Amino acid sequence: MEQYAINGGNPLVGEVEIGGAKNAALPILAASLMTDETVLIENMPDVRDTNILLNAMAGIGTHVERIDRHSVKINGSLINDLVVEGDSVKKIRASYYFLGALLGKYKKATVVLPGGCDIGCRAIDQHIKGFKALGASVQIAYGMITAQADRLVGSHIYLDVVSVGATINIMMAAVLAEGRTTIENAAKEPHVVDLANFLNSMGANIKGAGTDVIRIRGVERLHKTEYAIIPDQIEAGTFMFAAAATRGDITVKNVIPKHLESISAKLIEIGCEVREADDAVRVVASRPLHHTHVKTLPYPGFPTDMQPQIAVTLGLSQGTSIVTESIFENRFRYVDELIRMGASIKVEGNTAIIDGVNRYTGASINAPDLRAGAALVIAALSAEGMSTVDDIRYIERGYEDFHIKLQKLGAQIDKVESERELQKFKLKIS
Numbered sequence: 139m140e141q142y143a144i145n146g147g148n149p150l151v152g153e154v155e156i157g158g159a160k161n162a163a164l165p166i167l168a169a170s171l172m173t174d175e176t177v178l179i180e181n182m183p184d185v186r187d188t189n190i191l192l193n194a195m196a197g198i199g200t201h202v203e204r205i206d207r208h209s210v211k212i213n214g215s216l217i218n219d220l221v222v223e224g225d226s227v228k229k230i231r232a233s234y235y236f237l238g239a240l241l242g243k244y245k246k247a248t249v250v251l252p253g254g255c256d257i258g259c260r261a262i263d264q265h266i267k268g269f270k271a272l273g274a275s276v277q278i279a280y281g282m283i284t285a286q287a288d289r290l291v292g293s294h295i296y297l298d299v300v301s302v303g304a305t306i307n308i309m310m311a312a313v314l315a316e317g318r319t320t321i322e323n324a325a326k327e328p329h330v331v332d333l334a335n336f337l338n339s340m341g342a343n344i345k346g347a348g349t350d351v352i353r354i355r356g357v358e359r360l361h362k363t364e365y366a367i368i369p370d371q372i373e374a375g376t377f378m379f380a381a382a383a384t385r386g387d388i389t390v391k392n393v394i395p396k397h398l399e400s401i402s403a404k405l406i407e408i409g410c411e412v413r414e415a416d417d418a419v420r421v422v423a424s425r426p427l428h429h430t431h432v433k434t435l436p437y438p439g440f441p442t443d444m445q446p447q448i449a450v451t452l453g454l455s456q457g458t459s460i461v462t463e464s465i466f467e468n469r470f471r472y473v474d475e476l477i478r479m480g481a482s483i484k485v486e487g488n489t490a491i492i493d494g495v496n497r498y499t500g501a502s503i504n505a506p507d508l509r510a511g512a513a514l515v516i517a518a519l520s521a522e523g524m525s526t527v528d529d530i531r532y533i534e535r536g537y538e539d540f541h542i543k544l545q546k547l548g549a550q551i552d553k554v555e556s557e558r559e560l561q562k563f564k565l566k567i568s
């Protein structure tokens with residue numbers, strides 16, 4: 139029964155070191171098997187999703203050597219199986235990155251159809267469209283997707299929707315295709331740029347990542363590299379909103395402030411003080427917070443992965459706020475849990491109408507998915523009294539040592555695994 143036990147009501151104060159970006163690490167790890175030479179990846183987050191991916195890589199014959207908690211050496215020269223399957227890999231969305239990586243290198247891949255957080259219908263038609271444009275045939279049967287080609291040839295691909303996953307997958311396959319590929323209406327997220335930088339450091343020729351037109355000139359092979367993953371924009375943003383919701387003062391360190399601009403802008407709008415340094419951002423919430431409107435959009439817009447965290451904060455901000463989710467249709471599943479903590483929120487379609495309340499109160503709640511889970515922990519930390527948060531395996535998919543980092547900021551939070559440990563926590567806080 140792993141759960142977080144939380145006694146809320148204290149402002150979180152201090153500094154927190156942000157780790158490598160999960161959503162950059164996943165494609166970078168998958169792409170590292172595209173060369174037969176050894177690749178060293180640093181600043182890798184030690185979270186459940188990256189570990190599942192590394193196990194799956196080892197499962198098909200990749201040599202994976204952990205140097206330390208955040209560094210790994212990967213060698214894909216002895217891959218002996220182009221079928222990636224298994225229960226754990228099915229549960230992570232990023233398993234589909236094996237398609238682009240293996241198709242690019244071996245011109246064939248079969249991967250179990252991806253799961254991931256239940257945040258709405260997560261189509262992969264744009265990935266398939268891209269692979270087909272490069273000359274691959276794609277079949278789905280018995281829960282597996284297979285892409286194969288005699289040869290991959292560069293093409294002009296216009297994405298119908300801005301998709302992080304499709305942009306990344308097409309980019310991976312195209313770097314080893316013959317000739318030139320153009321991806322239009324590409325995703326511009328920092329992790330798309332990080333993957334492009336990583337592939338370029340392996341000898342790929344990718345230009346324009348970070349804009350909506352990415353141009354790739356295919357190369358024959360990729361070579362070894364050493365690469366450090368960028369800091370996690372969403373982990374940083376989560377702690378920034380934890381400062382706001384608990385009326386605290388948190389400095390997130392080891393970040394790229396530019397990646398946090400849309401998050402900082404909203405925090406300033408609702409009344410926080412945000413101070414940027416070279417690689418740190420400090421958020422101080424000493425005044426009462428007020429309402430705002432926010433709509434999630436592809437980068438550089440406000441990230442959908444920060445939507446639950448801002449909603450939890452707006453639930454404690456004076457006035458009526460409106461949060462519109464424009465990326466995933468099922469990303470308000472945490473609202474019922476928040477209402478049980480005293481929030482006043484009404485969801486209509488893809489919009490949440492939030493009437494700010496003065497306080498939340500502790501409750502027993504469930505994490506419905508990764509980001510919503512983290513947001514509910516923030517709610518519990520700002521609430522009066524004790525809460526328990528169940529299903530924390532979702533949170534552990536993407537946050538390394540979440541409760542330990544929060545403890546260092548003064549939070550009363552423990553991970554408990556039995557009724558006895560829960561009783562101990564209750565005694566400690568009484």
Ligand code: EPZ
Nearest residue numbers: 161231232259260261262263264265299301302303443465
């Ligand atoms: C990535 O998911 C992230 N996951 C998500 O983070 C993030 O929420 C999302 O991008 C948006 O930023 C990883 O990086 C592993 P999309 P992805 O393809 O790639 C539609 C987290 O919390 N679409 O950009 O699956 C789709 O339905 C996770 O860390 C199609 O219609 O997202 C959605 O509405 C959760 N056809 C929109 O595009 C396609 O072929 C954006 O999805 C692909 C996507």
